Amino acid sequence: MLSFFGYFQEPVVESPNENFRVRKVTVYYYLDDDTLHINEKRVDNSGIPQGVFLKRHKVPKGDDGSHFTWKDLDLGMDLPVYGRVFRINECDDFTRQFYANEGVALSQPERYPDDPYNKTRGVMNMKQIPPDLAEQKEYIEVMLKGGRANKNLQSFLDNDRKVLSFKIFW
Numbered sequence: 001m002l003s004f005f006g007y008f009q010e011p012v013v014e015s016p017n018e019n020f021r022v023r024k025v026t027v028y029y030y031l032d033d034d035t036l037h038i039n040e041k042r043v044d045n046s047g048i049p050q051g052v053f054l055k056r057h058k059v060p061k062g063d064d065g066s067h068f069t070w071k072d073l074d075l076g077m078d079l080p081v082y083g084r085v086f087r088i089n090e091c092d093d094f095t096r097q098f099y100a101n102e103g104v105a106l107s108q109p110e111r112y113p114d115d116p117y118n119k120t121r122g123v124m125n126m127k128q129i130p131p132d133l134a135e136q137k138e139y140i141e142v143m144l145k146g147g148r149a150n151k152n153l154q155s156f157l158d159n160d161r162k163v164l165s166f167k168i169f170w
Contacts, residue, residue: 022115
């Protein structure tokens with residue numbers, strides 16, 4: 001079994017924050033019967049049905065009745081499957097070794113494109129730093145008759161009932 005990793009872009013029309021989502025998949029190619037199986041990686045709390053995208057069977061390559069074989073698959077290629085286009089960008093080590101043993105050179109692996117949805121979710125799920133608790137700690141220490149004295153309070157008490165007043169005439 002050969003394992004390829006890829007993605008497809010799904011348009012999002014009902015959100016003002018994103019135009020598309022990048023959905024990651026694993027494409028399995030079975031050497032014994034030339035069948036393909038496509039499985040989408042699950043993302044927690046995405047609200048999208050995920051899992052098996054394509055059950056294992058021979059996928060037609062064109063209108064002439066031919067189907068995909070291992071010679072048709074390569075990194076950096078677009079794999080059209082029933083109207084959806086998957087971009088293959090990586091494979092596992094066994095697949096690399098298989099192609100090397102067969103004398104077929106694979107293209108260079110590609111990176112996944114940036115997904116605006118994942119960036120937005122990352123910002124939303126980011127843990128916020130709690131506010132500085134120094135003032136609250138100082139207040140509790142003073143209330144328990146410990147800690148350092150409040151300078152402003154001491155100045156207020158020292159100058160209590162000492163009033164500076166002016167009498168003026170306009």
